[in-house]
Amino acid sequence: MSGKTTKKAAAKKTTANKKTATVAKKPAARRVATKAAKPSKAVARSSDPMSASERIDQRIASLDDWRGARLAEIRKLIHEVDPEVVEDWKWMGTPVWSHDGMYVLANPHKDKVKITFFHGARLPDPKKLFTAGEGGKWRAIDLREGDKLDTTAFKALLRAAVAYNTTYSVPKSKGSRA
16 A cells, blocks of 8 residues: 555655646746836937937037048038938937938047948949948948048939938838937
């Protein structure tokens, strides 16, 4: 009889272990469901009411050297080519210009201003303005102090970038426009 008692005791332990395991899973499942029901905090909204255009103005004004003047020139050319452009402020301080999706950004660095085209690899560049970027997507123009920008060729690149965005399905900006 001790054999039957041992089997019954073992069966009870196994059943108890299964219940414990099942009970342990329920709180985890509840946590996942609760987490999924809460709104995501991944996109933090700024309490700063400044628009992207105002932030870009402020950034240009804060650069009291050739980089500020260059950034202002780039912005002016973008608006000349694309009057419907949307200005964005992304990645903690990067001016980005969009038209049916982001197409160009400009970053002032210590020794240059980098203009990056999101789909630059797909754009015609007969005047060879692109000086940086390899791979299948991005291309950039690095402008250093004293460099001349071929405005005609640059405007042609901007027009091609806008045309690319309006022709192809380009991911739209998910960030704030603030």
